[in-house]
Amino acid sequence: MSLILPENYDPHMTVRETQEAIKYIRDTFQREFGKEMNLERISAPLFVEKSSGLNDNLNGVERPVQFDVAGIPGETVEVVHSLAKWKRMALKKYDFEPGEGLYTNMNAIRRDEELDNLHSCYVDQWDWEKVIRKVDRTEETLKTTVRHIFKIIKHMEHEVWYKYPQAVKHLPDDVTFITTQELEDRYPDKTPKERENLITKEYGCVFLMKIGDKLASGEPHDGRAPDYDDWQLNGDILFWHDTLDCALEISSMGIRVDEKSLASQLKKAGCEDRRELPYHKMLLRGELPYTIGGGIGQSRLCMLLLDRAHVGEVQASLWPEEMRQTCREHDIILL
Template sequence: MELKLPEHYDPRLTIRETQDAIKYIRDTFQKELGREMNLERISAPLFVEHSSGLNDNLNGTERPVAFDMPELPGETLEVVHSLAKWKRMALKEYGFQPGEGLYTNMNAIRRDEKLDNLHSCYVDQWDWEKVITKEERNLDTLKATVRQIFKIIRHMQHEVWYKYPEAVKLLPKDIYFITTQELENLYPDKTPKERENLITREHGCVFLMQIGDKLAGGKPHDGRAPDYDDWKLNGDILFWFEHLNCALEISSMGIRVDEVSLAEQLEKAGCSDRRSLPYHKMLLDGELPCTIGGGIGQSRLCMLLLDRAHIGEVQASIWPKEMRKACKEHNIFLL
């Protein structure tokens, strides 16, 4: 996606009013998330040891920001791409029980990200994870959790409307569920992103399920690391976004792999060598709890609720000078 500059764009709030709204959304949403989903706020690391296998490798091509320390000879430390695996370890270490969970602030640097209206090299999200029973590793649990998150986001729309009625974006009243294979069957001649846009434009909000495995057409809908989400029980929450005429992903989430799905997915992804890493060995030996979890983009949510055309309007990051100039000329003020 290249930079899009909507005609006659009006942010409706000043930069200082926007900063106030950002703080309000972030403070209020995390409290609602914790209360409604029985999640406790915990602290999380900014970086992990490479040898632990805890970092998320995303699509397998992104390079983590890495460094060494004199006190840890021979070890490489990596800024996290996400906390998908770390959270599951934390649930075990801290003694969380089924029905209990955690959430935390996750901050990452994605150095290989292509910069546009939706993508920044700085990623900020609420990472959350919850213990479930073996019997709850099913589609019903996944859908019920998605509906719960959708309900919290919808409630935030009303909260923002009370304080900033001139700026809030009105959201759809329901969320539509569809698998990536069903979507490919609907639009076999379209690219994955084109399919996402078509289905999200039609329904307003979509939970697109089963991301990672190959489809009938021979390719996966999108890349997904093989060692955290179960590819049969995961998905993305997408909202239609008029300013950019595209689907806006707010959350990636899913029921996590167990020992069976981990072994299958590592083999499919050609990553069986990871079986020897500490985290993966614990999982294959059945030592970690069954969990469901995901990430909810903080800046993405602010962008959605305040109806902003560029993620740089709601987060302070680095942008090319040409992009800053073009945005300013179109009334898009990057922080």
């Protein structure tokens, strides 16, 4: 995705008004999200030991930022990509029960991320995780949770409209569910990203399910690490963003792997060496709770609700000077 410059773009707010709105959205959403989802706010790490196996491997090609710590000789430390696996360990450590969960303010650095309207090397999201029973590892549990999250985001639209009526984006009234295989069958000659755009433009908000495994074409819709989401019980929440004429991913989430799906997915991904890592050993022995969880992009949510053209308008990050200048010429002010 290259830089998109909407014609006659108007942010409707000054930079200082935008900063105020960002704080309002973040404060209000996390409070409502925690209450509605029965999640407790907890502290989380910015980095983990590489040997723990707790870091998120994303698509398997991204390089984590690594460094050493003088007080822990011989250990390599990695800045987290996300807290997908760490949260599950925390739920066990803090004795959470089924129906209870946690959320945390997660900050990460993704050094290999492309820099454009939607992507930054700085990631900020609410990572959340909830304990469920084994019998609740079903598609219906997943869909019910997605509908609940959509309802909270939709409520935020009304909250933001009340304070900033000139700037708010109006969201669809419902979320539509479709699997990656159904999407491939529907648009066999399109790329995965083109399919996402077509289906999200049609329905306004889509939960695209079953990401990670190979489709009938022999290729996966998109990459997904094999050791946190169950590829049959996961998905992305996508909203159509008219300003950029594309789908905007707000959340990646899913029911997490159990012993059987972890073993299967590690084999499919050619990552069976991970079975020897501490986290994976615990999971394969059935020592970790069954969970559902995900991440909700903080800057992405602000970008959606305030109808912004660039994620840099709602977060302070690094951008090429040429991009800053070009955006400035089109009334897109990067923080």
